[in-house]
Amino acid sequence: MRRATRPDAPSGQVRIIGGALRNSRLEVPALAGLRPTPERVRETVFNWLAPLITGARCLDVCAGTGALGIEALSRGAVSVKFVERDAQVARALGSNLVRLKTSGGTVDPISAQDYLRGAAQPFDVVFLDPPFALDLWSALAQQLEVGGWLAPAALIYVESPRAAVPVLPARWQVHREATAGAVRYALYRRVLTDG
Numbered sequence: 001m002r003r004a005t006r007p008d009a010p011s012g013q014v015r016i017i018g019g020a021l022r023n024s025r026l027e028v029p030a031l032a033g034l035r036p037t038p039e040r041v042r043e044t045v046f047n048w049l050a051p052l053i054t055g056a057r058c059l060d061v062c063a064g065t066g067a068l069g070i071e072a073l074s075r076g077a078v079s080v081k082f083v084e085r086d087a088q089v090a091r092a093l094g095s096n097l098v099r100l101k102t103s104g105g106t107v108d109p110i111s112a113q114d115y116l117r118g119a120a121q122p123f124d125v126v127f128l129d130p131p132f133a134l135d136l137w138s139a140l141a142q143q144l145e146v147g148g149w150l151a152p153a154a155l156i157y158v159e160s161p162r163a164a165v166p167v168l169p170a171r172w173q174v175h176r177e178a179t180a181g182a183v184r185y186a187l188y189r190r191v192l193t194d195g
Helices: 039-049 067-074 087-099 137-146
Strands: 012-015 025-028 057-061 079-083 105-108 123-128 150-161 172-180 183-190
Touching (some): 039 067, 039 150, 039 172, 057 067, 087 105, 137 150
Parallel strands (some): 057 123
Antiparallel strands (some): 012 025, 150 183, 172 183
16 A cells, blocks of 8 residues: 555545455545555566465565455455554454455554564565655664565565665566556565575
8 A cells, every 4th residue: 555645545446356355345445645556567567476376375565455455365365464554544443344244354553664564474475665754674674584474476566656666675577567647566475495
């Protein structure tokens, strides 16, 4: 979930674009700076993930509306843990999961940093899209890498400003990447051998 720097970011609804929940709408709280990953970016990302998302255990860090994680559930992920520090946004996300009658999605209303200090479980796919203004990519990536949160061949989606590519762990190798306006989005594959 990207939190734009614009104070007038739109609220309303977000559409799920594929899978069992295709065309379902997520209610988005009217909060300044809260904006989901755009549909065309999600479409590209889930085309990249298509062969691997079925049965995957996913973590949506800084989940916001949960558009990425709910898209994963819609397309066959077995579970998604949504981590969102803003209580109002977390409640709205939980309400959307209930309304859509999804199974496998759980919400933790806690900051990503605090969540990643807890007892780890490995995830197959991680969505890392923190609020741009907070510059948390490198710190959260390091917690994910050293804390036991990533399966051996995990895939990590990272959305960041185009002009400021974050420093990420050496084991994370770019699998696919693209840009949309001022945003860079990339899918990294975690590798266990160097070189």
